[in-house]
Amino acid sequence: MPQPMKFYQGNEIVAHAAIAAGCKFFGGYPITPSSEIAAEMARLLPLNGGSFIQMEDEIAAMGSVIGASIAGKKSLTATSGPGFSLKQEHIGFACIAEVPVVIVNVMRGGPSTGLPTALAQSDIMQARWGTHGDHAIIALTPAFPEEVFSETVRAFNLSEEFRTPVILLLDEVIAHLSCSLELPTSEELEIFNRVKPSVPPEEYNPYDTSFGDVPPMAVYFEGYNFHMTGLSHDKTGFPTTNPDLVQADQERQHRKIEKNIARIEKWEEFMLDDAEIGLFSFGTSGRASMEAIKRAREEGIKVGLLRPLTIWPFPDRAVKEKLSYMKAVIVPEMNLGQAIWEVRRVLGSEKNIVGVNRVGGVPIHPREILAKIREAK
Amino acid sequence: MSFDYGQYIRMDKMPFLWCPGCGIGIASKALYKAFAELGWKNEDIAMVSGIGCTSRVTGYTRANTLHTTHGRALTFATGIKLACPDKHVVSMAGDGDILAIGGNHFIHACRRNIDITVILNNNNIYGMTGGQYSPTTPQGAFAATAPYGNVEPGFDVAKLAIAAGATYVARGTVANGVLLERLIRAGLAHRGFSVIEVVSNCHTQYGRRNKQPDAWQMIEDIKDRTVQVSRAEKMAPEELIGKYVVGELHNIERPEYCDEYERMRQRALAKEAKKVVEA
Numbered sequence: 001m002p003q004p005m006k007f008y009q010g011n012e013i014v015a016h017a018a019i020a021a022g023c024k025f026f027g028g029y030p031i032t033p034s035s036e037i038a039a040e041m042a043r044l045l046p047l048n049g050g051s052f053i054q055m056e057d058e059i060a061a062m063g064s065v066i067g068a069s070i071a072g073k074k075s076l077t078a079t080s081g082p083g084f085s086l087k088q089e090h091i092g093f094a095c096i097a098e099v100p101v102v103i104v105n106v107m108r109g110g111p112s113t114g115l116p117t118a119l120a121q122s123d124i125m126q127a128r129w130g131t132h133g134d135h136a137i138i139a140l141t142p143a144f145p146e147e148v149f150s151e152t153v154r155a156f157n158l159s160e161e162f163r164t165p166v167i168l169l170l171d172e173v174i175a176h177l178s179c180s181l182e183l184p185t186s187e188e189l190e191i192f193n194r195v196k197p198s199v200p201p202e203e204y205n206p207y208d209t210s211f212g213d214v215p216p217m218a219v220y221f222e223g224y225n226f227h228m229t230g231l232s233h234d235k236t237g238f239p240t241t242n243p244d245l246v247q248a249d250q251e252r253q254h255r256k257i258e259k260n261i262a263r264i265e266k267w268e269e270f271m272l273d274d275a276e277i278g279l280f281s282f283g284t285s286g287r288a289s290m291e292a293i294k295r296a297r298e299e300g301i302k303v304g305l306l307r308p309l310t311i312w313p314f315p316d317r318a319v320k321e322k323l324s325y326m327k328a329v330i331v332p333e334m335n336l337g338q339a340i341w342e343v344r345r346v347l348g349s350e351k352n353i354v355g356v357n358r359v360g361g362v363p364i365h366p367r368e369i370l371a372k373i374r375e376a377k
Numbered sequence: 378m379s380f381d382y383g384q385y386i387r388m389d390k391m392p393f394l395w396c397p398g399c400g401i402g403i404a405s406k407a408l409y410k411a412f413a414e415l416g417w418k419n420e421d422i423a424m425v426s427g428i429g430c431t432s433r434v435t436g437y438t439r440a441n442t443l444h445t446t447h448g449r450a451l452t453f454a455t456g457i458k459l460a461c462p463d464k465h466v467v468s469m470a471g472d473g474d475i476l477a478i479g480g481n482h483f484i485h486a487c488r489r490n491i492d493i494t495v496i497l498n499n500n501n502i503y504g505m506t507g508g509q510y511s512p513t514t515p516q517g518a519f520a521a522t523a524p525y526g527n528v529e530p531g532f533d534v535a536k537l538a539i540a541a542g543a544t545y546v547a548r549g550t551v552a553n554g555v556l557l558e559r560l561i562r563a564g565l566a567h568r569g570f571s572v573i574e575v576v577s578n579c580h581t582q583y584g585r586r587n588k589q590p591d592a593w594q595m596i597e598d599i600k601d602r603t604v605q606v607s608r609a610e611k612m613a614p615e616e617l618i619g620k621y622v623v624g625e626l627h628n629i630e631r632p633e634y635c636d637e638y639e640r641m642r643q644r645a646l647a648k649e650a651k652k653v654v655e656a
Contacts, residue, residue, distance in 0.1 A: 005609065024460070027455075027456060044637075046642040047645060047649055051460065053459055055452065055455070055485075056482060056485035057481060058453075060449065060451075060452040060481075062451045063446070063455075063456065064455050065456060066456065067452070067453035067454060067460070068460040070425070070456075071456065071461050071464075073460045089446055090449070091451075133393075203517065209597035220457065220461070220464070221421060221464050223420045224441075225419050225420055227436060227442045228444065229435075229436070229443075229446060230444065230446055238390070340514055
């Protein structure tokens with residue numbers, strides 16, 4: 001039975017989607033504009049067989065969700081810009097130890113305390129490269145309330161399927177805009193749960209690649225008595241400094257994401273079929289882009305949008321296939337130009353690629369994008 | 378009866394990486410014996426550590442083991458415990474790890490009174506990184522980063538833990554393994570946050586710089602400075618300067634975090650059920 005139509009803001013949708021995806025643990029720390037996610041999880045989790053804790057800081061919050069996940073509970077944390085910076089240490093731990101967790105970052109203006117509770121999309125690169133060392137990452141960028149729900153569920157599924165942290169990037173408008181919505185129930189959703197070992201404990205290795213690039217994951221207290229560390233390790237989970245083993249393991253950890261990109265990539269197209277000018281935009285700017293396109297079309301300008309829902313790994317294939325024949329590519333984003341670097345990398349620097357950028361805490365207006373479209377015509 | 382080390386030690390990981398004579402070995406043995414005395418099953422124990430010499434203990438322990446980030450073991454341990462409140466969660470940490478970079482996590486875990494036991498191997502120095510002064514290095518002592526003597530005063534670990542809300546606090550030393558095992562056992566059995574400070578020796582990094590380059594010298598010195606808590610109560614504060622007061626220092630009952638969370642859950646569920654009935 002579908003749940004009754006109710007009024008929800010984006011942050012609340014994240015919480016409801018997490019519960020539907022089977023989330024049983026939330027560890028957080030107060031920060032705007034993500035606060036409502038924690039508040040809603042604090043309300044929902046005790047009623048749904050899970051636990052909530054407000055930790056002493058962002059680093060601790062991230063540690064607690066990794067601990068809970070290793071103990072077998074799907075786990076969520078939510079934060080915003082400065083908190084996301086603090087979480088990076090443990091995001092790296094989740095990468096190397098291969099622990100599924102979901103991190104929501106409701107982006108706000110930075111650097112530092114920057115613009116609290118104001119709109120930005122300035123953590124695109126932090127989501128990719130925030131933690132030190134080489135690592136692969138998955139990050140998702142929903143733009144509409146329905147997508148906030150479906151992408152939250154997908155974030156959990158991807159984290160479980162690939163034993164990896166997944167970052168859900170919202171912005172303040174998506175997080176706080178309210179709308180009426182009929183939320184799907186768990187029964188209507190496809191839920192992926194991590195693959196557990198099929199071998200007996202004495203044969204189990206937590207990073208055994210004989211089952212593929214994503215090793216089955218035992219959880220604590222089920223008799224497997226395994227070891228996990230943030231140090232480079234071999235298949236047994238114990239530290240190694242053997243250069244060949246470390247190299248092979250790091251390459252596998254990249255490969256498990258990069259080689260499975262067909263299962264991870266996701267984008268939406270808007271009026272792209274006959275377009276001569278292509279837009280690449282996501283989140284709230286993606287929505288402004290759609291409005292700008294409608295107005296440009298009224299003027300007879302053939303323009304369309306490629307809107308990624310998976311921003312990391314970067315949608316190289318889609319950008320190449322959909323945008324390489326455009327006479328101009330416009331990248332509206334609420335930062336001083338982050339995703340545009342990737343678009344340039346894929347399409348080449350000789351291509352006419354321009355940004356529409358804003359960092360003042362207010363949305364990019366469709367007319368600003370329209371002006372750029374007219375220039376590019 | 379001889380003790381079967383293999384029950385709680387991953388014998389295939391021998392030898393330890395610790396220096397010969399290191400106090401961590403004595404502290405670990407006391408912990409393993411306490412596990413055995415309590416009859417704890419390996420699969421029911423999660424042992425979590427941070428970074429540093431002491432934190433390497435998880436690699437040698439036959440249990441669900443997690444070697445985490447510097448100072449932050451208790452954050453992972455908190456997640457594990459709240460996810461599985463009926464399991465045993467233990468953390469072993471060094472003074473630099475848990476009191477400096479992990480100090481905030483330590484005091485908040487004490488405050489919550491979550492049922493985790495911390496074995497704090499206090500050897501007054503950062504060993505693994507090369508002998509830098511830690512939050513417990515005595516004022517005036519020498520360290521790699523205190524070549525003219527340490528300027529900073531140190532923490533009294535036990536007082537810190539008690540003030541922050543830990544409900545079982547004890548101090549033992551590597552000079553008395555029997556007492557240490559008894560204190561650890563009581564800490565493990567205690568429902569709530571328990572801290573057992575182990576006054577320990579790092580002759581390699583601390584002793585070498587402070588005229589005690591051999592393990593036996595440091596352990597002798599620790600022994601000489603040990604005062605039982607019952608005797609210390611009759612001594613004047615000035616008599617206790619430079620002494621290690623050992624034994625059970627604090628043992629009180631206070632609602633444990635996971636138990637309290639469960640009570641809240643029952644209240645919330647009852648309230649929700651009432652709403653449904655009224656609707």
